[in-house]
Amino acid sequence: MTPARYTGKKASLATMHGKLELISPSMSTLGLDVFPSPIDTDVFGTFTGDVARRASPFETALAKARDGMRAASTTLGLASEGSIGVQGFLPIVADVETVIFVDDDEGFVLAETAVSHHIVTHSWTLSQGLPLEADLERAGFPNHGLIVRSDRKPVDITKGIHDHKELNRVIEHCWEMGATQVTVESDLRAHHCPSRRPTIAEAARKLANRLLNSCPSCDCPGWGLVDIVRGRECAQCALPTQAKLADVFGCSRCSARETGALNTEPADPSTCERCNP
Ligand SMILES: [Zn+2]
Ligand SMILES: [Zn+2]
Structure with missing residues (x-):
């Protein structure tokens, strides 16, 4: 294909979590102008389990992209979805990032994924006092955000903590409110988890490279493995x-x-x- 196919065209990116700077640079190599469509992507499920995920990463990314396109009235849309967990037999956390592109002008959907084992995650439980420095270090804090969850009902949860003083204040508040256990865990949302960000950018790069290759039979972009x-x-x-x-x-x-x-x-x-x- 000629790289000019997307030159000057606009694509929406469904995001609340600062993914524009990760995805837009690769797409701009195609001439595609990506703009954020700030839909509430957390309704599709969150890592903390307060909104359950029901669909596969591909289906979730597609639903987000479609929502973003509807909100912005575009025929081209992007979205991304992360899947973070233990894969296979080894106790190593894998971060699988999917970036999807929907083109309703040409009539196709294409997704690429990138996998990393360098994501920083940690989760631990306190029964009194404040977190140990060793745990905070392992969680990549304060660069990586934390979530604090009390066992007091209704469950008290505070997300996106990047500050020592705030962390201590939130945990002390849990004890004051009668918690017997406090769970501290990584906030895995993209803007709170910098170790996810290179993997999202890599998936976007793979997607952009693939969009440069056209089908020898019908000339549709996205020919690949x-x-x-x-x-x-x-x-x-x-x-x-x-x-x-x-x-x-x-x-x-x-x-x-x-x-x-x-x-x-x-x-x-x-x-x-x-x-x-
Ligand atoms: Zn044999
Ligand atoms: Zn084809």
Whole structure:
């Protein structure tokens, strides 16, 4: 495609949490002018669980983008959604950031994700007094925001704390109100969690790069990796394994698909179901 496809066009970004400066620079390489559509994205669920998330990150990002587009009356929209938690078998917190682009002029939706294990998170419980410096350090405080939650009913919750004095005041207030336990945890919203921000920017970069590639069949922007083919032969027994044989590239609108170059190198027997059951 010619990079001029989006030159001078405007796209809304559904955000309350300071994501414009993370997403807009990549989109400006396409000539796209991104402006914030300040809808209440917290209605789609929050990390603190006071509003439950029900949909997948893709569906949530899409719903946010659509809301932002409706509010701003645009045909182009962006949104992002983070998914933070333990993945797989290792006790390491993964931050998976999804950035989505909706183009109602061309009629397609495209999302890219970036993954990081460098997110700073911590959660701990107090039964008296004030937090230890070691815990605050581990939480990246005060650079990273904290949430304080009392076990007193109705649950008393204070978010976005970045100041030692305020933190101590909020916790002391919990004790004064009769709390028996106070939970202190990372505020994972993007504007309170700087270690999420490079990952959101990386997902936006991947999305912008992909929008530069058009489908060879229908010329829609967003041609890129959609799948992989497994089945490289085992080096030991020559049976097909779970190892990747090739990438599959596809269109974000039509059914066009292309299989990339085959990797015919024999696969490590550790990926073979017969040799490593
Ligand atoms: Zn084998
Ligand atoms: Zn196509």
